[in-house]
Amino acid sequence: MSKSVHIKRAYEPAATSDGYRVLVDRLWPRGVSKEDLPYDEWCKDLAPSPALRKWFGHKVENWDQFRDSYESELRDPEQRERLHALIASAKGKRITLIYGARDPDHNHALILAAELEGLY
Numbered sequence: 001m002s003k004s005v006h007i008k009r010a011y012e013p014a015a016t017s018d019g020y021r022v023l024v025d026r027l028w029p030r031g032v033s034k035e036d037l038p039y040d041e042w043c044k045d046l047a048p049s050p051a052l053r054k055w056f057g058h059k060v061e062n063w064d065q066f067r068d069s070y071e072s073e074l075r076d077p078e079q080r081e082r083l084h085a086l087i088a089s090a091k092g093k094r095i096t097l098i099y100g101a102r103d104p105d106h107n108h109a110l111i112l113a114a115e116l117e118g119l120y
Contacts, residue, residue, distance in 0.1 A: 008098055020094065021098055029099075037098070
């Protein structure tokens with residue numbers, strides 16, 4: 001696959017290799033000013049629903065069920081349209097999903113990246 005989707009914490013410095021930078025959290029990352037976070041688009045509607053995000057609570061023991069539930073949310077026709085619109089907005093550039101969660105192994109950006117990668 002020639003195109004790629006990457007993820008990066010909001011607290012890591014931006015790089016030119018990031019390509020099209022997309023904030024994918026519903027809430028703005030704590031401790032980061034809007035002037036200090038370079039991004040091309042904020043896709044808060046692609047984040048997990050508020051109810052799912054609160055239920056997950058970043059608890060590793062909830063990860064498998066969270067992943068399944070979020071994947072189900074992303075299969076909604078409106079979400080599919082948003083995913084395709086994001087790909088179109090990137091205009092062939094690498095997409096870097098920006099997220100604020102502390103855990104690099106258990107966060108929604110991983111799931112979203114996999115979904116996008118399958119469409120890109």
